[in-house]
Amino acid sequence: MTLDYGSIEQHIALLDNKGYTEATLKNGYATGTIKHLLTDAHKHYSMLASLTGNEENFTLVLPGKFDNSKDQVEFRINYRLDPSQDKMRITAMSARMNEFRQLQIIGSRGEIQDAQTTYQQLSDKRTQKVINLLAARKVNPIKKLHL
Numbered sequence: 001m002t003l004d005y006g007s008i009e010q011h012i013a014l015l016d017n018k019g020y021t022e023a024t025l026k027n028g029y030a031t032g033t034i035k036h037l038l039t040d041a042h043k044h045y046s047m048l049a050s051l052t053g054n055e056e057n058f059t060l061v062l063p064g065k066f067d068n069s070k071d072q073v074e075f076r077i078n079y080r081l082d083p084s085q086d087k088m089r090i091t092a093m094s095a096r097m098n099e100f101r102q103l104q105i106i107g108s109r110g111e112i113q114d115a116q117t118t119y120q121q122l123s124d125k126r127t128q129k130v131i132n133l134l135a136a137r138k139v140n141p142i143k144k145l146h147l
Helices: 008-017 032-052 116-136 141-145
Strands: 056-066 071-082 087-097 100-105
Touching: 008 032, 032 071, 032 141, 056 087, 056 116, 071 116, 087 116, 100 116
Parallel strands: none
Antiparallel strands: 056 071, 071 087, 087 100
């Protein structure tokens, strides 16, 4: 699937399909807020790109809550507007949960990762860190869990 879309509606549909919605991210945003944020940024940077004739970059920042709101993740989706082709495309997506980070560079073809998978990878990194810390202390995490 190519990530070069011609319309803002196609980008909104992509975000919806990948779980970057107000409801799935449980971020407290009213329905339609993400569309509004992306549409406003697109209008602003499209005007700037057409005035300068240069590509313009912007970032959509979306907070998300997972595991009954115990874990908070900040997603950053980077966009590039190309005025010569009148296209907007996603160039990268990053996510951060505490000190754990995930980065996905998007080429001309590829898939943006869904929000739940990204969260799970961050959670797995945290779990691995705990296991490594326990192993360094020579503590059996299984025994500790059953005490």
